[in-house]
Amino acid sequence: MIEAIGLDADDTLWENETFFRVTESEFVTLLADHCDPEAVSGRLYDVESANLRRYGFGIKGFMLSMVETAIELTDGRIDGRAIGRILELGQDMLAHPVLLLDGVEQALDALASRRLILITKGDLIDQERKIAASDLAERFEAVEILADKTPEAYARVLGRHGIGADAFVMAGNSMKSDILPVLELGGHGVFLPREVTWVAERAEAPDHPRLHHLEAIADLPDLVARLESGM
Known part of the structure; x- marks a missing residue:
């Protein structure tokens, strides 16, 4: 599960x-x-x-x-x-307005019954500003703002919330920060590529059974359902 x-x-x-x-x-x-x-x-x-x-x-x-x-x-x-x-x-x-990407609200609606955790990194004040401006905070059980996304940082997050790594799915656009650390811990990584990604956030995609590629976040709920059906 x-x-x-x-x-x-x-x-x-x-x-x-x-x-x-x-x-x-x-x-x-x-x-x-x-x-x-x-x-x-x-x-x-x-x-x-x-x-x-x-x-x-x-x-x-x-x-x-x-x-x-x-x-x-x-x-x-x-x-x-x-x-x-x-x-x-x-x-x-x-001061720039927060512009939600296509399909985000629909995906969150479809995942509303799930435990959702927002895991971001960067400047605390700016991240808090964007989260508040997005009007998405209430969709998440918890919000974690990290200095960096390392395996150790993810392990601390999972430990705080009592989540087993093998039963955790992390979705994001950075192979380096959102996917590889979670795969290392034994979780599932869902890569959502963007046309523009900072070069420091790029990394080679491994051939890994728990790595999943999606073109759009709208497809995430179906992927989660498929993962559970195969467990």
Whole structure:
């Protein structure tokens, strides 16, 4: 029997990564007189990756990484107005409305009798803002906001809620964060790919009996039913 279903938030329930890429495009344009566009994007990614341990995942860390990248690529010549514009870009992201993805509400309606746990990661304040703005919180038995999604972090979540790993299903768009750690624990991973996924969240899909691929979240209730019928 499936005891509980975990659902990722960003880019599984609502749009997220496209806003980062739009902002990155504006950032690249801002530095066009100083550096080649590809070099700006490449350096920003390197700086973001190095800063994850300092700032964690989320918009605020992205803002600080853009500022650091701009200072570095201009040898400190970036002016205050440009820094102000970078901060405005980040603030616009923080104020952006939450846009639910197609099929989310229908899937949650069909799973209403199940134990549903929202498991996301990133900046606590921003994640809480998006969850509140989504009007989905009441659909979930619990909400877990993690600093990172590791096997150990998932194990703690399952332990807190008394869920056996082999009876747990986790659905999300990140192979690295939503799928692989849960497979390692013995659970089921449901991969819901998106057209735009941050490169740091990508990973090779393993050949695994508990890995399931869906094109749309609307198909999740039927998959859960099939999994139970085969148990």
